[in-house]
Amino acid sequence: xxxxxxxxxxxxxxxxxxxxxxxxxxxxxxxxxxxxxxxxxxxxxxxxxxxxxxxxxxxxxxxxxxxxxxxxxxxxxxxxxxxxxxxxxxxxxxxxxxxxxxxxxxxxxxxxxxxxxxxxxxxxxxxxxxxxxxxxxxxxxxxxxxxxxxxxxxxxxxxxxxxxxxxxxxxxxxxxxxxxxxxxxxxxxxxxxxxxxxxxxxxxxxxxxxxxxxxxxxxxxxxxxxxxxxxxxxxxxxxxxxxxxxxxxxxxxxxxxxxxxxxxxxxxxxxxxxxxxxxxxxxxxxxxxxxxxxxxxxxxxxxxxxxxxxxxxxxxx
Numbered sequence: 001x002x003x004x005x006x007x008x009x010x011x012x013x014x015x016x017x018x019x020x021x022x023x024x025x026x027x028x029x030x031x032x033x034x035x036x037x038x039x040x041x042x043x044x045x046x047x048x049x050x051x052x053x054x055x056x057x058x059x060x061x062x063x064x065x066x067x068x069x070x071x072x073x074x075x076x077x078x079x080x081x082x083x084x085x086x087x088x089x090x091x092x093x094x095x096x097x098x099x100x101x102x103x104x105x106x107x108x109x110x111x112x113x114x115x116x117x118x119x120x121x122x123x124x125x126x127x128x129x130x131x132x133x134x135x136x137x138x139x140x141x142x143x144x145x146x147x148x149x150x151x152x153x154x155x156x157x158x159x160x161x162x163x164x165x166x167x168x169x170x171x172x173x174x175x176x177x178x179x180x181x182x183x184x185x186x187x188x189x190x191x192x193x194x195x196x197x198x199x200x201x202x203x204x205x206x207x208x209x210x211x212x213x214x215x216x217x218x219x220x221x222x223x224x225x226x227x228x229x230x231x232x233x234x235x236x237x238x239x240x241x242x243x244x245x246x247x248x249x250x251x252x253x254x255x256x257x258x259x260x261x262x263x264x265x266x267x268x269x270x271x272x273x274x275x276x277x278x279x280x281x282x283x284x285x286x287x288x289x290x291x292x293x294x295x296x297x298x299x300x301x302x303x304x305x306x307x308x309x310x311x312x313x314x315x316x317x
Contacts, residue, residue: 050255052250053255075237078291089220091252096216106206131235133147145285
């Protein structure tokens with residue numbers, strides 16, 4: 001993040017036209033995705049999920065390449081580094097989704113609906129947190145070191161407690177509050193979050209699963225959003241890289257849900273990524289790594305973790 005980029009590049013790349021165009025494009029593809037999901041009338045099939053995953057990744061690569069050509073190599077590299085960082089960290093959400101659907105007994109044909117609205121809610125939540133974080137970093141530069149220290153602590157916690165995902169994500173104060181204060185039905189009533197019976201509106205377990213997913217994403221956002229400040233503090237690049245990483249999360253879940261439990265070295269890999277970016281942020285006054293170097297390190301850690309899991313998978317069951 002060179003001073004020249006912050007003073008000149010940020011002024012150009014944060015134009016209202018770019019923000020409006022990007023948000024309009026995101027809403028358009030999300031609406032198209034929801035329309036197709038409603039027409040399918042069944043759960044996400046493996047081949048469909050692969051196609052959508054490829055589509056979202058290709059769309060992000062095209063957008064990043066356009067940023068590179070339009071605004072220069074440095075903003076382009078920062079977008080790709082932020083995208084890869086957020087994409088790798090967002091995989092942690094997938095472990096939680098597996099446990100959520102198991103806890104609430106959500107059938108496969110309704111899981112895509114919870115994931116879609118969960119991702120949409122996450123975009124709004126993260127957008128608010130990103131704008132607040134960028135304003136904080138620009139006003140108080142030293143807060144980067146605090147964010148870094150939080151990431152280092154999180155990395156150590158993940159490394160020392162690898163069975164953390166076994167906790168029940170459905171059991172949190174927000175879910176308990178909703179369960180205790182809204183009239184509920186105990187069974188899944190089709191793809192609906194609310195049903196009307198005898199003139200009264202009742203919430204379904206799908207709503208509880210959605211609330212649990214949103215609260216879990218809030219916890220993840222408190223880790224992943226500060227991490228992206230290790231590669232850029234430009235508000236548009238932070239937001240767009242987060243959004244592009246989240247957009248493909250729903251389809252990616254249906255591709256890898258069966259393999260998640262066998263990726264035994266993915267959690268340590270994510271801990272190593274958090275440790276790297278956290279130390280970079282803590283030492284930002286003395287250590288200045290080029291964006292390309294950070295991108296290469298993050299990619300290398302992810303590749304090693306996946307390759308090691310492939311060569312030595314966890315035993316099934």
